[in-house]
Amino acid sequence: MLAAPKPVPGDRVAVLSPAFAAPAVAPELHEQALRRLRELTGLVPVEYPTTRVLDASPEARAADVNAAFADPSIRAILATIGGDDQILVVPHLDAALPLADPKPFLGYSDNTNILSWLWGLGVRGYYGGSTAVHLGPGPAVDDVHLRSLRAALLEGGTVEITEPGESEDVGRRWADPRALTEYGDRVATEDWTWSGPRVRVEGRTWGGCLEVIDQLALADRLPTAYDLRGGILLLETSEERPSASWVARWVRGLGERGMLDAVAGVVVARPAVSDFEFLPSAAEADALRAAQRDAVIETVARYNPDAVVCVGVPFGHTRPQWIVPYGGTMVLDGATRTITAAY
Numbered sequence: 001m002l003a004a005p006k007p008v009p010g011d012r013v014a015v016l017s018p019a020f021a022a023p024a025v026a027p028e029l030h031e032q033a034l035r036r037l038r039e040l041t042g043l044v045p046v047e048y049p050t051t052r053v054l055d056a057s058p059e060a061r062a063a064d065v066n067a068a069f070a071d072p073s074i075r076a077i078l079a080t081i082g083g084d085d086q087i088l089v090v091p092h093l094d095a096a097l098p099l100a101d102p103k104p105f106l107g108y109s110d111n112t113n114i115l116s117w118l119w120g121l122g123v124r125g126y127y128g129g130s131t132a133v134h135l136g137p138g139p140a141v142d143d144v145h146l147r148s149l150r151a152a153l154l155e156g157g158t159v160e161i162t163e164p165g166e167s168e169d170v171g172r173r174w175a176d177p178r179a180l181t182e183y184g185d186r187v188a189t190e191d192w193t194w195s196g197p198r199v200r201v202e203g204r205t206w207g208g209c210l211e212v213i214d215q216l217a218l219a220d221r222l223p224t225a226y227d228l229r230g231g232i233l234l235l236e237t238s239e240e241r242p243s244a245s246w247v248a249r250w251v252r253g254l255g256e257r258g259m260l261d262a263v264a265g266v267v268v269a270r271p272a273v274s275d276f277e278f279l280p281s282a283a284e285a286d287a288l289r290a291a292q293r294d295a296v297i298e299t300v301a302r303y304n305p306d307a308v309v310c311v312g313v314p315f316g317h318t319r320p321q322w323i324v325p326y327g328g329t330m331v332l333d334g335a336t337r338t339i340t341a342a343y
Contacts, residue, residue: 001204007153009043011073012043013043016051017056017080018089018114020110021052021053021055022132030052033131036135036136040146048064070094076105080130082107105125106129108128108208122327124325126324128321129321148323158341166189167318167319171319183319194337195308201265202330203230203329205232206228206233211238213254231262234324236268241274244292255302269313271288271317329341
């Protein structure tokens with residue numbers, strides 16, 4: 001996989017909205033995110049024409065992505081948030097640009113579209129990061145998020161993915177002034193669940209948000225099972241809280257395509273099971289997470305009982321959030337129950 005040298009403090013990085021333009025809705029959070037990005041990394045954020053524009057056309061958003069890849073002074077690209085129509089942006093992207101200058105792209109959720117497109121070109125990225133969700137809100141940037149952000153953008157190295165011990169499904173509403181100074185309602189997390197053989201597997205990652213992978217499958221934009229052989233599959237679900245039965249169907253579809261049999265391991269994120277309107281009790285939330293966990297473990301085992309599987313890892317639609325390599329190397333050690341990733 002291709003990767004450019006890491007940025008250094010003082011370098012310019014693009015901050016784009018290739019899906020939903022969250023800065024247009026929450027400008028104060030966005031400004032706080034940019035201040036924190038400068039202070040915590042020394043990097044200089046650069047906005048583009050559609051960064052703060054709601055309902056910008058797919059062509060206009062793609063033009064910003066292309067411009068960021070084309071500018072040699074831009075050394076990384078950060079998405080402000082996900083969305084639901086980035087699949088319309090990808091056809092307008094110029095593959096020659098990231099191949100000529102393979103700078104890292106950071107995003108999650110709907111940004112699975114661009115990350116998977118880059119992966120197909122052989123360009124590494126990072127799954128995670130959002131100015132609107134992880135850099136801007138709250139009293140500070142979470143420790144594990146900052147560690148992985150700095151590893152992705154500045155420091156590199158091999159890092160152990162650890163459990164921060166607390167999690168929130170949603171923060172404060174962006175219109176609430178407390179969003180600038182308070183976290184959301186956090187709860188203690190449970191231990192990760194491991195299944196499969198107690199062995200060590202290592203491979204390059206691919207995957208993302210299952211709702212987006214479903215779209216990519218219908219559009220015939222998924223990698224082949226051959227491309228994924230020996231890899232680590234990353235799976236997570238969005239704030240739309242799909243049921244365990246839907247998750248089982250999606251993962252079963254991957255199995256029927258031969259993708260589960262091809263990979264050496266599967267890492268599944270801790271899912272969001274609540275939102276501003278749906279507030280389950282602690283017992284109900286545990287049951288919802290357990291149902292999704294069991295659905296994935298049972299489905300993977302049907303197609304590949306030799307895969308090492310870990311469920312509950314804090315990436316994707318959760319906070320605190322680890323940013324994890326996309327196309328980079330990840331190690332699942334079923335014997336020591338640890339996960340490490342190369343940044």
